[in-house]
Amino acid sequence: MVAHAELSDIALRHKIRNKEIRFGGNKTLKIYGLLGCTSGKRMKRENRVFFASEQEAWQNNFRPCYRCLKERYRKWKNGLV
Template structure:
């Protein structure tokens, strides 16, 4: 019996194999994460971009620890909180 494995990104930014799928997706270039059903991400995937830079996280805490920020579309309130707490010199 073959067990499915999924490649996830850990808090240290390194990929690892998991038997559980990720609960959040992200974009490596933009260092943004969001829900797997995010309308913005789904539109980007539909256009053919995004997929080669897509990463997955086991949970939200791991995405944050890896240095990714919340999506402004599907995680609007978390994004607003993140933006309000970001230092003035940090990239947005």
């Protein structure tokens, strides 16, 4: 997990291009989702964190976003994960 506040814009773009970052999350709400999600784009920089994989997000006790990961969210909500 990498905090957005710890990365410069150039470093962030580099990590996204190299697929070192694939998911974003809100550390306050403990929600993760796709980088292009409209909910994720609205969150404050100081609350945003990044993950290399969904596994990493799960290990940090984040849940899937309802808006961009609907199927995974439903499984999480129903306790199937």
